[in-house]
Amino acid sequence: MTTIKEPDLSPDIQELERVTIRFAGDSGDGMQLTGTQFTRTAAVFGNDISTLPDFPAEIRAPAGSLPGVSGFQISFSSSEIHTPGDQPDVLVAMNPAALKTNIGDLPAGGALIVNSDAFTQGNLNKAAYASNPLTDGSLKSFTVFEVPISTLNERSLDGLEMTSKQKDLTKNFFALGLMFWLYERSMDPTTNWIDAKFGARPVTAEANKRALKAGYAFGETTEAFHTHYRVKPAKLDPGTYRNITGNEAAALGFVAASRLSQRQLFYGSYPITPASDILHQLSGYKSFGVKTFQAEDEIAAIGASIGAAYGGALALTASSGPGIALKSEAMGLAVMVELPLVIVNVQRAGPSTGMPTKNEQADLLQVMFGRNSDSPLPVVAPAMPGECFDLAIEASRLALKYMTPVVYLSDAFLATGSEPWRIPALSDLPDIGVPNATDPATYRPYQRDPHTLARPWAVPGTPGLEHRIGGLEKADVTGNVSYDPDNHHHMQMLRAAKVAGIADDIPPLEVYGPETGELLILGWGSTYGAIRSAVERLTGDGRSVAHAHLRHLNPFPANTESVLRSYRRVLIPEINLGQLLLLVRAAYLIDAVGYNRARGKPFRIAEIVEEAERLLGE
Amino acid sequence: MTTIKEPDLSPDIQELERVTIRFAGDSGDGMQLTGTQFTRTAAVFGNDISTLPDFPAEIRAPAGSLPGVSGFQISFSSSEIHTPGDQPDVLVAMNPAALKTNIGDLPAGGALIVNSDAFTQGNLNKAAYASNPLTDGSLKSFTVFEVPISTLNERSLDGLEMTSKQKDLTKNFFALGLMFWLYERSMDPTTNWIDAKFGARPVTAEANKRALKAGYAFGETTEAFHTHYRVKPAKLDPGTYRNITGNEAAALGFVAASRLSQRQLFYGSYPITPASDILHQLSGYKSFGVKTFQAEDEIAAIGASIGAAYGGALALTASSGPGIALKSEAMGLAVMVELPLVIVNVQRAGPSTGMPTKNEQADLLQVMFGRNSDSPLPVVAPAMPGECFDLAIEASRLALKYMTPVVYLSDAFLATGSEPWRIPALSDLPDIGVPNATDPATYRPYQRDPHTLARPWAVPGTPGLEHRIGGLEKADVTGNVSYDPDNHHHMQMLRAAKVAGIADDIPPLEVYGPETGELLILGWGSTYGAIRSAVERLTGDGRSVAHAHLRHLNPFPANTESVLRSYRRVLIPEINLGQLLLLVRAAYLIDAVGYNRARGKPFRIAEIVEEAERLLGE
């Protein structure tokens, strides 16, 4: 929301606390690049930011078609923010299709900047517009700026050795330049980036820079925009920051975990949206001794990781829901052999193939129960892109300390969304190393540590510890195959107790807002931003509402029940049909209510506020 | 338990209400055959019976070794019974290993018949006996009958053209004959069977028959057994009966379902214990048009079944837990494309490979939730071997009527255990046929029946209904691929509502015992017999205890909550760590308590009685 401050400012500069811009255009128009460039600039400038890319599922749908529209939303602010914003204040639409698919989100009075050149009859048809929205008055509730971006841009490139098709490909920089002017941003970060990226192709570099400047100049010179806007830097905690997506943070976190545990990182994976980027990232860290293995399928990927774990590596495998389903039999093996393994699930919308590029957090019950028999394992879930780093280390810590597979639940929104991340000092990171077993005199494959109930880790190559493990039930202590009835029950209880015991080794559930009161909103995963913002608003309005967000979903922190019982009502918003809800109700018999929407995208702050108001009203 | 009635009977005949015998010997000793023959004889005689085979996991462990012991327990009675008995009244032990592994279950005063010939030093060592139990007095609390079975048997075969090794292989018939005499049974069913089976090999046939008669004669002539026992026929409901195992009943049920739905039965499967027998059975029903396909793995098996369902067949796939894990991705596909499919899970002890031949009912949460995203499907579970027939038809009915995959949860105990089954009249079986879509004018791939919410079934070959389906999210009605946010939420709700709606189309939860009272014991699956027997005892002792047993686990019958709320306490015994318990607590916020034992074998009646008493005492 844009709110005006300090009216005494010179009339043509308005200061705003927060602005949300959405760039929308054809997949071919480079909107992701435009968004990323604006993000970098805002980040480096010192704003708090939050972004939400929105790709089409198709690689390249036909140019100008509705499914071909690609969008990128960025919210930047002078105060702390948690979400990319419910609605854009400004929508940049590069063609009719982009307008059609995005205009619905623009609030009345919002600013709309369109590339009027793109509103040809052909494009209007492709976007299924009966009449031209620029002329039929359907946009009158918005502040519309029609800019002939293509023509202006092409003109600015006069004399360059390029086809006009090539020239047209630079028009996104024109739009970017215009935005830079509008929000008082320096073009330097982008021009530097262009030089670095296209240095080898001077003409392209020149063209992009000219386009950028032309857009900026257009803002300055034209009458169209009377004012431009200022968003001051945010007061973030002191430190060094970088802009980071969840998948980048996760990759860095696991590399760090490998260092902190003094073990080589082995990553077995099979590509799948939206998890693939972790593979791409990690395969670039060879100088860190990271071994990445692109397997023939998800089963081979986890199989290889289990093999590497058996060999003493910090082993990792990642996928998204459909791939996790394939891994489930092998996950059961990891539970039985009690080897450390981190299984990353970057969730996406299902069931089945579902909507591969869209967001959902509906695999919680799958990872909890998607294996034959009682097969317990710990589950953790980051709440923000930057937190993907911390929880990568935490997941590794639990896996190594408790000799168990651990599931790490991320999702498409966290994976591709970005935020400024305060880079931690290495000295602040925990030591998560664990020793290997070495003493033949005392070693028993299934003799457990009395505190953690973890079995010892004896890796091949250790003289005198030769032993055999496998998927058949194990005799307590010796680890020999056993069909003894009481032993089986005993082992089932031990496996369950080991995981349950982790509750005492994790931070308690923290509460934001009143310690007790009317309503607690309990969340997990990527809904953090929307919930926290909603609670800020509600408490701002004097409501007795608090927010608690689970990072550990199995086991729950020890104080979870007491926290929940401190409020009259408990609301659990989830981008699924009520999965944490089921676990909480079963565990504590608390009549928590769910707010469940599976729309393949993040919650809006407003809908959570609304639902909370409804409950408070009851 | 053996209780003596009518004391006026001639001293050497005792009449008993119920007897439980366990035959135990080396895998090579043919104990399964012995048990089955005794079972058939008792069944044909008219007793109520219940059996429990207990195989070793090894194909053939070394002769005489402990892991090589194979057992078969049969309980036969003149009144209705529900379980193979907590403890045997009589234990037949063919060698030391068999004695060692089974004697623990024989109550003090129980009868023990041992083949004394087998108690050689070698065999005692293999069974890890320090001293000979027949001489060291360790058996004095039992009524021990030492019979030199091997010698007596070999003697009876004098003059036959056989090696003594071959002769020794017939000694199980000697033991059987002895049991027949002891319980006043006719040898005819077995001699007929021998003729039929070994007709081609007269010497073998002759040998087996002689062994049988010799055992019988030994009982008659020897002084050892002063009395023999009589167990009158049971008063079963009128009708024609056969002895049947759960896997046999399931196979017959699906063949019947194919007839009742007028559709060819397609069975795609990959062998796995304890589900393989369904494949073996169905592959013999070719004259019923049953097509069985042994796939390369479980994924191919369900894939082929989905393909056949798409083609209009009544499609079926079966496995056990580990294989179900592999099928889970494809199960999600079936949910998305909404095709009818029955997925049989014959549960076994896990996690992972676990104890493949042992029993467990711990895959309930796996089949409920083991798929990415919210992916609802109905779940049914038979409670007794014979019921496997009825629920095969029920599962098929739901799949066809609601166009949905349905999970059918059996387990190792149901699959291999047997009971007398009253064969239904065809006229009593429901018509479960559903029409195919044929009208191009009205056909929409995802237009739903207003009552069932099922989509129409248009099979290839139908002119004018050409359409495409798949795993991507579908637009309501048209079934086209859709990434529309609201459509996705709408479809998620529709899929959930379709399954939830089945609650109105299934029988209400029935209660045995008082309508309201102190304690309700709620069960599902193969624990039926133990729970029902326990409740019979408890009510017999005047306790206010009732039994309800779920056949439909998703959705629950509409009256489930009201039934549960009619008792002060609810006890849920499960051979797992509390899976139905979790679902019930989450659904109704009722503080039900679990009795959970995972020992790879059925509950004993006594332990349930005990637990109930404990709760009643609280």
Place this chain on the structure above:
Amino acid sequence: MTDTNGHSAGSTAPIAQPPISPENAAVIALTRKDFVSDQEVRWCPGCGDYSILAQTQKVMPDFGYPRENIVFISGIGCSGRLPYYMNTYGFHSIHGRAPTLATGLKAARPDLMVWVITGDGDALSIGGNHVLHSMRRNVDINLVMFNNRIYGLTKGQASPTSEFGKRTKSTPAGSVDTPIMPLTVALAAEASFVARSVDTHTEHLQYTLERSGRHKGSAFVEVLQNCNIFNDGAWRDFTDREVREDRMLVLEHDKPMIFGKDRDKGIRLNGLHPEVVTIGQNGVTEADLLVHDEQAEEPYLALMLSRMFWPEYPVPVGVLRAVARPTHDQLIEDQLTAAVAKSGAGDLEKLLFGGETWTVE
């Protein structure tokens, strides 16, 4: 094969025609347009898939199957979208599993013509085992594999056919995996029909699809396809118009293996190794050249051809192998028929009351 080994031997019997439906005449009259669905095609502009789609639609009428008796089943990948664009029945299944659905569908419905559309990753990475087993069972399907040597839909990772050392998103330092030779694997899987064509060679592609469609049994067709976004020009070296005659070998049954703009080059057998020779040079005549035999009982020749590749050799295209063997669905039907012939059509009542029964009054 042999009895001990129990192979039902490949034979040189003529290739059977698919059953022609009553609507045949009407069907033959159909045109490509009749097989175009109402769905908007969504591949990148310039993608080789467009041509494969077009040729597929063109040959459809020729088989005599009415539209409603044709089913296209695909896995996941860019290739997997094809069924949406065919005005027939279609099933866009899950990654790598299309052959399994096809196997079940064909077994349940022998009357249908079943096509499997897949990619190099879908068919050879996650789906490799299903391809292997559907081929050895001789499931009567036409499996068309779009080979662009890359994972397209997931935006550019190495596939099982990517070159050793290939740099991709997932292999920034180069792939360490030796690629699979798809046709060698298909032949080793006992496929009864194995062929190769190229997306841009439209007539040849039509001919190849036509041959595949007319083959009874499992057909494996590799189509060299260009992914102009993530692996542009993967096959250019030998498929480009200017060079293709010199760098590709068009196989024709019973014809000597001749290629080259001037039709002066050929393949000669040297021991067990093929060698490229020039007709007229040091005494080589056409008579010395290998003569193609797609119906050879044993696939020795086909195996050799399947491993010949540019630049060592011209790349063979066309039908490498086409032999008749009883199909999976046929064998299943035969067993059912035999069972009925032997014991009569199944009687449910008899079945239920079968075995040992007793009656309680």
Place this chain on the structure above:
Amino acid sequence: MTDTNGHSAGSTAPIAQPPISPENAAVIALTRKDFVSDQEVRWCPGCGDYSILAQTQKVMPDFGYPRENIVFISGIGCSGRLPYYMNTYGFHSIHGRAPTLATGLKAARPDLMVWVITGDGDALSIGGNHVLHSMRRNVDINLVMFNNRIYGLTKGQASPTSEFGKRTKSTPAGSVDTPIMPLTVALAAEASFVARSVDTHTEHLQYTLERSGRHKGSAFVEVLQNCNIFNDGAWRDFTDREVREDRMLVLEHDKPMIFGKDRDKGIRLNGLHPEVVTIGQNGVTEADLLVHDEQAEEPYLALMLSRMFWPEYPVPVGVLRAVARPTHDQLIEDQLTAAVAKSGAGDLEKLLFGGETWTVE
């Protein structure tokens, strides 16, 4: 193969030796007994697995690896129990997946000697694709497949190597599936070492396991094994002592292919087809016979041998193919080394603070 196709070519370089550990001398001194674990062996009396276990234990010392550096990984099946009986590290994994665990273990720990023990169902049915990919990657493992042409552990269903028409529990009317020829598939998968032996031919089995163990790269060894309970005598026709010389062809590198009690029979090449001839009859001399070459760059000869079977041909045993190719773990290590050489050992601090950063005071 070729550059375009990017194969890292098979070469005739000598087979590399496994790294010999310091304990070498001590190890060589070990005997079979040192490799016998404390677990009681549990196979059916008379099972062929006993002999395979014994020969495996016998050859173990020869490789120079200390016990603790040897790992046996198996899938599920009777064969899968073998690791319990080896006094080394062992992992009894899940059905069909052993090659995947082995791939990860070897990549993480190149210093280990890794054996994969599997069955015809485990390796070729559910595990077919993993075998294919571990072979093409040249993962440095020794995969020993116990081929008894049946599912033993699950009590007698058809396996992918069961004969066409074979009656089993799951195929009462006979199997309708054409069996897979394991060695053909292994060769098509680009395996760098392919061999066959027989459970009861103890010396030959030892020799074959020894050769496999010394091979660097993916080795596929098929052992014809008898399941006397569910498929007794599956191979008897040609493996029995009385007939084996006449019905089996023992391959030796660089030697003419001669067999028969009287060493008077041989294999001659006729065009592309092998034929059995008798030396001395109608002018056939040893010189006319095929000479075995296990190191041929292209596996044409090996492919042919892999398809020769009784009764048409004597059944080839021994090493069909053995070529050197960089191993998967080696290639991975090389890339890490190269990366460090290029940019130095990874600096975590640099990595975290890399990219575009800004500082807030």
